[in-house]
Amino acid sequence: MNNWFKILSLLAFSFFTLGKAQKKLTIGEKQTVFSKVLNENREVWVHLPKTYDDTTINPAKYPVIYLLDGENNFEYYAGLTDFIARTPYADIPECIVVGIKNTERTRDLTPTKSQKKSPVNPAVTLFADSGGSENFVKFIQEELKPFISKNYRAQEYSILVGHSFGGLFAINVLLAHPEYFNAYVANDPSLWWDNEVTISRTKDYLEKNKKFPAAKFLYVSQADNEEKQKNWNSDMTQAIEKFKGIVEKNGTLNYKHSFFEGETHGTVSYPGNYEALKFIFKGFRTDIKQLAKNPGSLETEYKTFSGKMNSEFNPSESYLNVILKFMKSNDFKESETYFINLKNKLYPKVK
Known part of the structure; x- marks a missing residue:
C-alpha cells in the first residue's frame, strides 16, 4: 500500500511539475x-x-x-x-x-x-x-x-x-x-x-x-x-x-x-x-491625480514633450485606460467624459 501511495504521489508530482514547466516566461x-x-x-x-x-x-x-x-x-x-x-x-x-x-x-x-x-x-x-x-x-x-x-x-x-x-x-x-x-x-x-x-x-x-x-x-x-x-x-x-x-x-x-x-x-x-x-x-x-483637476493638461504636456523630442508622442491607449479606471473609481465624472472623448479621438474603434 505504501509503495502504491509513493508511486501515485510521484506521478502526481511529475504531472504538476510538467504542467508548470510549460508556462515559460520569455523576455525576447x-x-x-x-x-x-x-x-x-x-x-x-x-x-x-x-x-x-x-x-x-x-x-x-x-x-x-x-x-x-x-x-x-x-x-x-x-x-x-x-x-x-x-x-x-x-x-x-x-x-x-x-x-x-x-x-x-x-x-x-x-x-x-x-x-x-x-x-x-x-x-x-x-x-x-x-x-x-x-x-x-x-x-x-x-x-x-x-x-x-x-x-x-x-x-x-x-x-x-x-x-x-x-x-x-x-x-x-x-x-x-x-x-x-x-x-x-x-x-x-x-x-x-x-x-x-x-x-x-x-x-x-x-x-x-x-x-x-x-x-x-x-x-x-x-x-x-x-x-x-x-x-x-x-x-x-x-x-x-x-x-x-x-x-x-x-x-x-x-x-x-x-x-x-x-x-x-x-x-x-x-x-x-x-x-x-x-x-x-x-x-x-504625468501626474494622474492632477489630471482629475485639469484633464486638458495631458494633451498640453504631451505636445510640449513632443516638441522637445522633435517627434510626435501621444498618451498610449493602455495609459488612457488606466486614467479612465482611476476617474471612474473616484467618481470624477467630468474628467472621465473628457478622457473617453480623447481616447475615441486618438484610438477610434474600427467598424
Whole structure:
C-alpha cells in the first residue's frame, strides 16, 4: 500500500511539475539578419513591450533602442525598460529593445585602425582587427533598421546605447551621422582610443558646424575606476573629462554627464542606462491625480514633450485606460467624459 501511495504521489508530482514547466516566461526572441555589408550573419535579440500583443487595444508603434553588446546587456536592459515604463508611473514610453550580439567586437566598434604596439612584444600590433565602425553603422542603418521596421511595429524614434568600445562607437556615430538616431548613450566610453582621435573629431566637428544638431541627446556615464592611477584607466578617465569639458563649453547639445561613485568600468552600465533613459525622456511622466483637476493638461504636456523630442508622442491607449479606471473609481465624472472623448479621438474603434 505504501509503495502504491509513493508511486501515485510521484506521478502526481511529475504531472504538476510538467504542467508548470510549460508556462515559460520569455523576455525576447532571436533573429538572424544576413548582412551584405559585413558579409556575415548577425544575431539580434528582440524584446517587445508588454502591451505589444494586447488584443484589447489598437496595435501601436514603439520607439526602438539599439543595444550594443547584446549578449551582456539584453536580459537586464529588457526588464529595466519594462519597469520604468509601467503605468501610471511611467518615466519613459514602452520601447522595443534590439540587442545586437557581437561577432568581431573590436573590428565593429572602433573608428580607426590601431597602430599601437604591444609593450611585451613590439612586433605585435594590438587590436589588429580594429577600424570597422563605418561598416558596422552602415549595417545598422541600411540593413538592421529596415529589418526591424518590416517585422515589428517600430516608431521612427530610436536610441543607440553602448558601453566602453560601444560608447566610443555611439559618440562617433553622433559626430559622423547625427541623423541616424535621436539619442545616444555612451557608458564609460573608451575615448582614449587612438590618441584620443574622437576628441579631435569632436573639436573639428564644432569648428565646422559651431553647434550640435537640434533635439539630439547624448548621455555619458563615468565609472569611479579605483585603478585610475594605473594602466589604461587613467587614460580613460582623462579622456572622458576632456570630452565633457568640450561639450559643456559649447552648450548646444542636450547633454548629461554622470559620475558614479563606487562603480567600476564593468558595472557602470547598469545605473548609467537607468539614468540615461530618465534623462532622454524627461518630461514624459504625468501626474494622474492632477489630471482629475485639469484633464486638458495631458494633451498640453504631451505636445510640449513632443516638441522637445522633435517627434510626435501621444498618451498610449493602455495609459488612457488606466486614467479612465482611476476617474471612474473616484467618481470624477467630468474628467472621465473628457478622457473617453480623447481616447475615441486618438484610438477610434474600427467598424
